[in-house]
Amino acid sequence: MANTLAKTRKAIMRTFFLNSFNRDVVILIIISVAIGSLLAGIVAMAANSYFSETISTLVGEYGEFDLLINVREEMKEAGRTQIEKVIGQVFPGATLKEGPTLTGLTSFFVGLPAEYKTKQAYETMDSIFGSVPGRSGISIMTEPRITVRAVPEGARQLVIEQIMQIDGVLFAFRDGGSVTVIIKSLEQSSYVNAEIEKLFAQYHIIDIAFPVGSEPENAIRLGEQLADAVRAEKAAGYAESVSVDSKNNEMVYLTSTMIELKRFLTAFITKAALTPAAGVRVTAGDVIVFQGTAANAPSPGTAPEPDNVLVQVTAVKDDGSADGMVIQGNPMEMSNTQGYAVINNAIGELVGTASFHNPRAALGNALHETAGVVEQIPGIAQDAQNMTSIANKTLDNYGTSLTAIEQTLASLGNAGTTIEAATSGLANLNTGGIQSQVTNSSRAIGSVLNTLQVARLLNADVASSINELTVTQQNLANLQAGLSALENVSATARQAQSAIDGIVTNGNNTVTSLRSFDVSGTRQTLNDINGRLAQLQAFDTPLVAAQLQYLGAAVPNLKDEEISQSIKLLDQFIAGQVIPSQRLQLLTKSSITPDFVAPVIYNVVGHSNLSLYTSALGVIEPDPRAEVMMILSQVKAILAGMISLIAVILFLALDHTAIMSVIRRQRTVGKTLKTKGWRRLAQSIQNTFTAPECLYGMGIGALLLTAMFVLSGGGIPYLPWVGVPFLGAALGWLIANNAEKISPLATDEVIAGEALGLSFDEVMREIVIPNSRPGLLQTLNRRKMKFR
Template identity: 25%
Template sequence: MSTIWHTPFRKDFLILLIISILLASAFSSGLAWIADRYFGQAINGLMGDYGQYDLFMQVRSETLSESRAELDRLISDYLPGTTVKIGPSLVGKTAIFLSLPDELRRRDIFEGLDAILARVPGWSGLSLLIEPRLTISAVHGGAQEMLLGRMADWEEVRFAFRRGGNIEVVLQNPTAQKAVSERAQQVIKEYRLVELRYPTGYTLEDALESGNALTTALQEQAGSGLVRDVTLAGGGDDYQQLMSTLIEMKRFLGYYAAEVTIELTGDQEVRRGAQLALQGTGRPLITGEVPSEGDIIVQINSADSRQAQGIIIRGDSRDVARSESYLLNGDGKIQRFAGMAQVRSRRDELMHMLDESEQLLTQLNQISPEAASLASNALEQVLGYSRLIAKARQSQEEMEAVRAALGADNPMQGSARLDAAVRKIDSASAEMARLGSDIERLRTSVEGLGEVAAQLNGFNNRLSSVAQFLSLGDGIESLLSATRTLGALSEGIAAQKQAVASFAEQMREPLAAVEYWREKVLRFQSEVTDYNQLLALGGAGRERLDDLIMVTDRTVALVAEADPTGISSTLEGLAGNGEGKVNLPGLSAQIGDIRASLPNLRDEEIGRSVAVIEQYVGDQAYAGEKVQLLTDQTLTVSAIKNTIRRESEDQVDVVVLPIGAIQPNLRGEVFRVLGEVRTTIAALSVFVLGILAFLLDHALILSVLKRQARQRVMRGSKWQRMTTRLAGSPYSFGGSIGLIWFVLAFLASGADIPVVGVWGAAGLGLLTGCFFTAMCEKFSPVNEDEIVAGEALGQPFETIMREIVIPAGRPGLMQWLNRRRLVMK
């Protein structure tokens, strides 16, 4: 190595090193730039330019035509002004890009997109492309509305909306991405999700009950701080939502199930889960035999030494003939007398009470003006619709008469006939189209009636909860007192709701046909301005006329199918009785609805349903039941754990989780990957060029250095010889040059190796240099005799390299640079 650095040849070597690094860096960076441009344009071709599209939808390729037609209809109805671009098809799915107009870029639209676009045939999913956007993922349902409320007031935020378990934040401009991300991260850190995980053996009912007690204790300790139970908020956990629904269903059915109480006799114990038989419509019960089909089977839910309670799992309480109960053995046979049974069906009691109430209320002859007004309004809509059908049919006949008279009338008569027909069909289609606004009002009424229905449901629940305490004597008066507070909930409103819903559903398809018909009428008016345009057979005017008549025929037939007669009679009956200030007939009908809404099930069906639910909720033990609490930083984690440990008898694990995490969007991830691809391509190119540089140029120099190392005579002590040998080792030179070459080329070209970075480049260069040092004499051998001859003639090292070694080596950059130094050409 000292031979090179202490001779003029060092300049040649440094020039070679610098130029090879520069050329390799330039070539590698250029290649990476070309690849980056290519992939970037490909991605833009697939996803559009930044901010060009808002939505990316996929449909099955085989249904593309139907999907496009339905998509156009949905856009016309719900997303007017939206532009559509059909993208490429891959693996049987076609991409569709949507760009919404600026006025539709708001929260309510984006939160309802899935419900709207899922109607497209072949729909395979929807993704967001709207930019600039920030995504907060894995946000618990109980924290979503809180985060949305806080971020909606930020100046940098255009709007934010929920999408599944994520919150999407659309920004005013891309430059606010970092600031909003940092600010959102601070908000996320202000809250946390505390999970209370219960041990094996807890049912969901147990966990929720214990969780409520722990939540109350934590709220008292937190004071004004936030402690909120969000276990079932926002559908955060589908399993627990199902369990909660089953629990409520069990309570509901359990209330209406017939209760059987048995006064036990004898010393033998009756356990929970045992079954008893009661005499029903079958033959008398006989010890040792199986009860007949008409007998009643009761399953015990709880029991002590004196009394047992159960529910009927076969038969009905109305069929109980005798009160003696008999215990069944494991084979289902009658074993012994158990005791006297008392059967109470609160469902029958409540139905009887409702029947009495309905009979009193139906004696009155008044109905609320509000119900009558709603019924009259709906009736007016129906009658107007009938007249429009007749008018549409008249316009249909007029247009057919125009076509039939083509060629028979003179131009003046034909023109007059055409003008009259066009005026009629224009008037009919316009009035029919205006009916759409009336339908929208009816739909608004349906929404209001839906709220009334919800109130009615709450009324039923309250009635059910208090009816068990009512006797048949004063129960009716108490029931009437409760129902009078809800006078607006009348049978007229219920009937009005049903009529509006039915009418709106019937009008959906006809109105779509009318809208298309109206477009055809307007197009005909704009394109056919002269009667003579209709005379040319096969001409554009004749085609427009035939098309309009065909659409008119189809539309008239379709609207005629929506027969409003049934709706009319219902509304006429309601409107005719619309007198009086108090809607007592409607209230009577409401009581009838309440009675009809009671479970129309036999006791055995109710009992079996309760037993099935108990198998999964009441009796089944689950591992890992949990209660989730949303808290702020008022309470420390240690304080929460101490409170739970103090209030809970069982071991409850406390797990603290963030309420969400900020994640980059799809386009950012794609371009991040493309950036890694670009640097990796540059790294591969640098590696290949480095191998070529060592193979064509540096291997020859290393061969000469290895020859000199073998001839070098070492003097001095052992440590001095070792130091000299190490310093002059060709491996040290080759490894150092490889390290320098690769590191500088990597830095200059922007190359990078994922994970290891520049340290990987240094290690790769070191290994490459050592490898070529070891194999240099095989890759680039030198002519020993010529070198010895040059040394014998007294030629210096640089002359031997320039005139003997390099010209005889492989053609490379070093040989090309050496031409200016070569004397003996």
């Protein structure tokens, strides 16, 4: 330990206090760093000053101008005159400077007085300078400012209101498709920028992307419905449709009307239901031709005729059938329903058949039929009133009728009692026994009659007895018939009594039910109906019928090709506006994820054939002037770094290669590499990286480059500061391995000097340095040379 400390103290004494070559190396390093840093700093500063001055010349000093107005070069004089006139009337005291002309446009810079730097003035700059002839655009240059881009149209007002509440913001306004924030002072720029970032962190945009063919018919209304549905979720709380500014943009209202008009026209264009032929498949957008009113059927290879009917496929179903709309001709007058494909305006193969439906004709017929029904309303109302009158009269007789029914039922009950009394006597009479006795008596009389007939032959006086017996027998027969009738009457009376009893019982139940009927309530209902019918009769049905007939006649008498062309024009107009059709945007809190709102969105849209992803509410774009200055500072650092690199390479090559050659000679004197085998290769590799001259080169290179970078402010893109020493070491290592090639050592002279007893310092100063490459070390060494 003591030995090491002694060596260290000796090295320090030799390096800094004794007049040794080590001190010469330290002085060389110090002077090299000073010269290299000064040179790099001067070059970088000169370049930065030049570019900064150039920018100031072009666009003025920082904060000097507020507006940049571009005017076409051929009209710059008239443009300048008008700009002067405008600022004299609207912004008295404003300054105007003509800038350079680039790509056919001349720039005019306008500086506004502080009292005119207001939100209202900046939002109306386009209209204020709208009369400038040849104007090609106007840009805001007021500094300091922050520009926020990529803010959805519908969210810009919210962003402006939130930013205006930040301390240090003078005002914020719409600047084309961006939001520009004017800051009170440059010192507050960082704070305002941080607060805007915090604001944006609270929200994010949920983008809903629809694939081609699944776009909503009215994206504006669907966006509002989605926002309402998401907002209804308790966990969401906040959601707004921000695809467009539906509250402030008048063009949105017009475009929404256009969307609805397109939907109306699409609903009333003639529809075609296509049934493809076997093996044929159609796709959306295909055009199919039909004969129409042409004299001949479509012929493959020819172009469609004006009288042909053309159908464009709009949707294809799973079973291969398709729907289409007529874009030319009148299909309702044709009989041939076979269609052929149209490819490059040439008729192709048979596609299939089609049936057609004209909603316009159906609507007209329905309106005419409805008008006819309306004309019948007065008669229907009068008939209904007559029926209510009859019903009221029926209700008036309702109570009397029930009383009569009750009396009838009572009479039937009495009749039943009488019949019961009569039949009860008949029930006690044995008509069967009497009939049997009468039958026996009649037979006995018959036998007597037979006997008397024989006796009459003997005695004629018996004839009178025979006649009397005959009469008696006849009376017995009549009595028997009466008894049979009496028995039938008894049975019939019993049936009648049973029927009367059933009628009375059911009648009493019916009367009970009828007594429970609300006659007064029914009468009130009939009166109400009668009043409504009176109002209906007072209704001006002829006028309504006339209006319906007018509407039927006013159904758009448009041809299908006119409707299809109108739809195409509407599509072109709608597509030219800031109205999304394939993407909707919802503004929500940053805690709401697409997975959370996905079920709600799928439910409102009606399908899940869409994509959900999130994006930031906006992107903060720093001040362009500050960005340019930052770029210039980066250029300055790069120039300083490149000059430092060149200086290190030159100093290493011109000054230190001689030293490294000497170190290499001292390392190799009396030593030889292994003659063969892997040890020779390993030793060569080891010497390449760990040889003393290499370590010296890497140390000096790292020290020189790091010191120059620090003092000159150098920098290299994508190279962190920790990498600078390693880069310097790499340069030193590369030069150390080529030191003898760059600065060969005069070995014979060195050996001769050593033989004469010269010390190491004297050998370096008198032999090695004078014979090395001319450089800073050689210049510093001249004052110490003894042999010149």
